[in-house]
Amino acid sequence: MTTTTSTPRRLGHLGYALAVTPLLRWLIAHHAVPADQPWRTRCEACAAAIWPAVCTPAGQCRTCHTRIGAPPYLVEVLTVAAFGLLLASDVRGWELAAYTWWSLGLLVLAFIDATVLRLPHRLTAAITAGTVVLLAPLGLTGSWRGALIGAGCMAGYYLAVHVASRSGLGLGDVAVAVPIGFGVGWLDWRLIIAVAVLGHSLGAATIVIRRLTNAPRAPLPLGTYLIAASFAVVVTAAAIR
Incomplete structure (x- = not known):
């Protein structure tokens, strides 16, 4: 019984991890600028606000499709992997x-x-x-x-x-x-x-x-x-x- 109930629960936890990835992508896109430049708030190509325009797994602006921030799907994969490994440990x-x-x-x-x-x-x-x-x-x-x-x-x-x-x-x-x-x-x-x-x-x-x-x-x-x-x-x- 423990195994059958814990597996759906862990899958649900992984779903929660995926839910925060848009915020992680926004943080990366917002801060990934050279030290002599202000924090990014808009797409350089079309001036669309990076939230929520660049927060999809595709890693590009939804308005003009310019690549901004982290590579496509990598944040999502690493987030689920990290949380899954934490769940599998003794933490x-x-x-x-x-x-x-x-x-x-x-x-x-x-x-x-x-x-x-x-x-x-x-x-x-x-x-x-x-x-x-x-x-x-x-x-x-x-x-x-x-x-x-x-x-x-x-x-x-x-x-x-x-x-x-x-x-x-x-x-x-x-x-x-x-x-x-x-x-x-x-x-x-x-x-x-x-x-x-x-x-x-x-x-x-x-x-x-x-x-x-x-x-x-x-x-x-x-x-x-x-x-x-x-x-x-x-x-x-x-x-x-």
């Missing part, structure tokens, strides 16, 4: 709510960083604050110490890299280390080492692939790689704890 209750907010917010940042190499601080702050608020009902039973250590150590490390590299690493990457370290540290702060190693390995693999394919040189979106690595670590750790 439940308020933790599930917090990690859903955390993962979908970081997904938005990953798309923005991959597009324009930018990690807006206001989105990073919203992800961090929302995660803390959703975990607050757990009270002293939660892993606050590990989360704070993870956030502090990870942000401190990338701040040191930022200073040493003389802005070679952006402050956006330093800031996004806070929610990443907090979310990973909630499970075990030592896992931030795995996130850093995996994230930089993904970046190194990208460099190798570009050289092998003679692709033009381009800056790497480190934040995107760290976000992907953090989600993989969280889902794996939550499933085996």
Whole structure:
């Protein structure tokens, strides 16, 4: 009986995840602009408001069909995959709510960083604050110490890299280390080492692939790689704890 009732319930939960994808697409299209430009509110080609014109899975303006924001259907696929993996792990209750907010917010940042190499601080702050608020009902039973250590150590490390590299690493990457370290540290702060190693390995693999394919040189979106690595670590750790 448990199996037959839980399966439709999980499918319903995945439906809820799909329901928020128009908002995620709007956030990506709104913020995926170079740092010297204002936030996007209208389609550059036809001046239609991006909400709701560019919030369909096709990833293009419904008025003039210009491509804006994330690639077609990719936000929807990754959102369902992320939420499905969270449901399949051992995350439940308020933790599930917090990690859903955390993962979908970081997904938005990953798309923005991959597009324009930018990690807006206001989105990073919203992800961090929302995660803390959703975990607050757990009270002293939660892993606050590990989360704070993870956030502090990870942000401190990338701040040191930022200073040493003389802005070679952006402050956006330093800031996004806070929610990443907090979310990973909630499970075990030592896992931030795995996130850093995996994230930089993904970046190194990208460099190798570009050289092998003679692709033009381009800056790497480190934040995107760290976000992907953090989600993989969280889902794996939550499933085996």
